[in-house]
Amino acid sequence: TNAIRNRSWADPGEARDFSLLDEEAIARVRDEAWPYINNVEEFHDGLFSLAYMSKQEFESNTNYQTWQAVLLDAGRSLKLTGLPNEMWIATEKLGCFLALYPQLQSLQALPEIPTFILEKKWDRQDALREIVRSRLECLGPIRSQQLATELAIDVAEIDFALLALEVEGFAFQGQFTQAARRQKTTDDAVVEWCERRLLQRIHRYTIDAHRKSIKPVSLQTYTEFLFDMHRLVAVTEPAIDTATAKEPVLDGQTRLQNTLGLLDGIAAPAASWEADLYPVRVADYDPSWLDVMCISGRIVWGRYSLPNPSLRMQRRKELKSSKSSGPIKSTPISIVSRANLDIWKALSAAQANEDVASISELAKRIESDLASNGASFFDQIQQRTGLLKAQLEQGLAELVSSARITSDSFTGLRALLTPNKKKPSTHKRRGRKAMFGVEDAGRWSLLETDNRQGLSTGNTRHWDVLDEDQLERLIGIYLQRWGVLFRGLLERELFAPPWRVLLAALRKMELRGTIRGGRFVAGVGGEQFAFPETVDALRKFKKRSDESKVNYYSLSAVDPLNLLNLILPNRKLSRLSKNRVLYENGIPIAVMESDKVSFLREVDANEQWNLQQALIKKNFPPRLRSYLGSR
16 A cells, blocks of 8 residues: 555655645546447447446437447347436446346346346455446545445445555545535535546646646657667668777677567568568568577467358368469468567457368378377378378468468478479479478478367456466557557457457556656547656657758558558558558658559659659568569
8 A cells, every 4th residue: 555655656746745736737637537348349348447437427428329229139238227226237237236236136137137247146345346446446535425326325434445455555545626625614615536657647747837747749759769679771761881980880680589479469461560560670681590489399380260250261262273282471470589479379269260171181181190209300290191292282281270280490381382383393304392391391390289179268257368477468568569569459459368368467556656647648548558668768859850861761651660550540551561650759640552652741753753662672582482482
């Protein structure tokens, strides 16, 4: 309970009176704490986080009625009408309200109520405490009388629940707003309650307001900050001579290692890794560096997501008709750190489709051989199975596409992506060795995936795919990748847990002082979190970027740092490797879609050609053209 007073940012002026809080800081925290609701799923998450939504809150947004109707039809929310005050709740919270209001017992017979919701029998005091806890997490400073009025419960019961939360160290009482302080001298002083985490944030904002550093940065500045953090190579950036450079320059292998850490767990089309993602981050990228990292065992490549079985069957028919082997270049491949492999395996298993499509007999034969003999070289598999080379390549390709195998080096994937016409011919007189041969891939082995059946997250009491340590490690990966974490970024993550799950863990980390919560980036809604050093770096970068020169960055549409739909929500761009976006510092100014270039602002005719060349410019090693083509 002394967490606020022991914070390193506390100063003597603040310690003299912890109740002198800035009203704008209080209003800002209330706005941040209220759930960000912009669609049906977010409305459901909001109901769950708030415990209930009062009639006044429900009528504050006309869209709530539309979304609530969808949730009611799906049995995911309930409208409690047999009470003094109408309220709306998520179905998962029904158990708590049954303990408070005996008149609601008839709701248990509704067919749309899942049985697991009624398994736990709540004690009245415990239920009320959990409801009050949820309200404090989302409302900021509040009076017990307001809660008592909304719930139509005696204020003494509310006070008892609040005192229990105070004993836990969860809540503080005091006079925090000016309205409460004005009544402080009266006989009946007003007492307000606030969750510790939000109160801590209000104090910090109050101090920040005094230091005039409370303004969040723009989305454009944040985007440019991400480019700098990921060390993107600008199109206009000259080559750096490491021998004459005044400041230390990271060598290519070290930059690739840092890039692998920043992109850990990202899924991208197979061909885009070396055509689009690495070259824009690592100058003079050498594919052998990636092979060294794979062979060392520090990273693993593979497919951790599966399409619908019907799509896989359609793909198999396409392969037969086109006489092509190997995964298509758009197959989503992840390159993950072995240290975090347990996280990606668990998330992949949780979101796997229960209706798993079968593989061909040829692929089953190879998979059975690897299961019996372990990791094996290409010639060993061929000798044991008696398959022709072309058959074995086809079977390996199918297993890669089905998320079942990987190889020691990235050369294995390159070989499978190489078109047949560029593979070595069977006629020795005119044949030549391919740049990337499947025999050079090292050992082939079964992909380390979680063998459990797909876990259904929609019909369980709690989302428990990851334990607490894994969840915090995952948050660390996200914060390292994005700098500032907010809900709008999760769509770029392949297996992101529900935001409400991440939010609970983020709030705990904020209470411990590990991270900071607040509004660091303008133009996006909801709570935002970042490491303290990232917040400082972001603010320093803003001051530095105001005086920086103009840089242009050309990004593929599949690049996770392409935030076009966040900056310009009305400008949609399909996430295809051939589509590209040109940024001027952090502002998108041109896009290429279906080989057609269009500008997002007025551009002088004399500049259009230069900008168009900057947009379409790609720089990857010539030796990769055998499987990437001209791109």
